[in-house]
Amino acid sequence: xxxxxxxxALTAAPSLAxxxxxxxxxxxxxxxxxxxxxxxxxxxxxxxxxxxxxAMAAKRAAAGHAxxxxxxxxxxxxxxxxDGSLSSDEVGALADRRxxxxxxxHDGKLDAAERQAAHHGRxxxxxxxx
Ligand SMILES: [Ca+2]
Ligand SMILES: [Ca+2]
Numbered sequence: 001x002x003x004x005x006x007x008x009a010l011t012a013a014p015s016l017a018x019x020x021x022x023x024x025x026x027x028x029x030x031x032x033x034x035x036x037x038x039x040x041x042x043x044x045x046x047x048x049x050x051x052x053x054x055a056m057a058a059k060r061a062a063a064g065h066a067x068x069x070x071x072x073x074x075x076x077x078x079x080x081x082x083d084g085s086l087s088s089d090e091v092g093a094l095a096d097r098r099x100x101x102x103x104x105x106h107d108g109k110l111d112a113a114e115r116q117a118a119h120h121g122r123x124x125x126x127x128x129x130x
């Protein structure tokens with residue numbers, strides 16, 4: 001089961017290809033976020049444990065990326081089913097919500113400006129850059 005999840009996560013995460021105009025649709029955004037978060041999966045079990053999550057948060061903090069320290073609250077927020085680990089589904093669901101928020105003009109795509117805003121994490125309090 002775990003192996004299947006990993007395989008799915010891998011095939012669902014194609015290299016990020018921008019449309020010609022540099023915009024990104026919801027599916028691409030989602031794949032990209034899942035890919036980024038699953039990099040935290042140090043033991044490759046297809047899920048992000050609290051330890052893996054805080055290791056990444058600590059790394060980012062050390063690299064000078066702000067983050068409000070303890071990722072515990074954030075982790076709890078991301079762990080939609082409360083099973084103590086983050087699955088790619090949970091990450092994907094959050095990415096969808098994030099996308100809807102970032103898509104300022106609601107055209108179903110993130111253009112360069114909207115993506116820029118995302119990059120700077122405006123209104124984001126999340127060390128993983130959601
Ligand atoms: Ca893991
Ligand atoms: Ca979970």
